[in-house]
Amino acid sequence: xxxxxxxxxxxxxxxxxxxxxxxxKDRVLTQRGLHQVENIAKQLKEKKCFLSNNIxxxxxxxxxxxxxxxxxxxxxxxxxEINPKLINLNPILYSGDTEAxxxxxxxxxxxxxxFIIGHNPTLSSLAHRLCPTTKFIILPTAGIISLSFDIIxxxxxxxxxxxxxxxxEPKHE
Numbered sequence: 001x002x003x004x005x006x007x008x009x010x011x012x013x014x015x016x017x018x019x020x021x022x023x024x025k026d027r028v029l030t031q032r033g034l035h036q037v038e039n040i041a042k043q044l045k046e047k048k049c050f051l052s053n054n055i056x057x058x059x060x061x062x063x064x065x066x067x068x069x070x071x072x073x074x075x076x077x078x079x080x081e082i083n084p085k086l087i088n089l090n091p092i093l094y095s096g097d098t099e100a101x102x103x104x105x106x107x108x109x110x111x112x113x114x115f116i117i118g119h120n121p122t123l124s125s126l127a128h129r130l131c132p133t134t135k136f137i138i139l140p141t142a143g144i145i146s147l148s149f150d151i152i153x154x155x156x157x158x159x160x161x162x163x164x165x166x167x168x169e170p171k172h173e
Contacts, residue, residue, distance in 0.1 A: 013142040036142035036170040041079035064093040093118040105154040131162040144168040
């Protein structure tokens with residue numbers, strides 16, 4: 001079992017529409033988006049996704065540099081009592097290039113469980129590429145897909161298929 005690695009893909013929560021003269025990267029979460037993050041944090045706690053402090057190391061929460069992704073990551077850290085210093089901004093997660101994202105894993109020092117907080121359609125495409133059983137899942141805002149891989153190094157993601165551990169979407173209240 002020690003060769004198992006988990007990858008959890010988290011789409012940022014709901015944002016305000018882009019305004020004229022506003023950069024897409026500067027869009028922020030709506031009030032509903034803030035509630036979505038609280039909701040998925042509760043669901044992640046129920047899944048016991050963040051049980052052990054040794055699961056996480058300094059480079060395990062990879063996050064797009066867009067404000068909405070950073071807000072989602074910071075709020076999740078707050079709600080799950082995770083040190084926000086574990087958030088590592090990675091510009092490639094904003095680019096939308098799934099192959100480049102996969103190739104970037106080889107240069108990262110990741111432990112057994114990595115988290116990516118980013119955007120669609122990139123995250124859904126990444127999930128579909130890594131685990132065919134996710135092909136009918138299109139991540140909604142604040143949606144989560146967690147995958148498990150029987151691999152020794154993260155480089156093996158390029159050649160191995162994963163298994164779906166769980167899928168979470170925010171509850172509509």
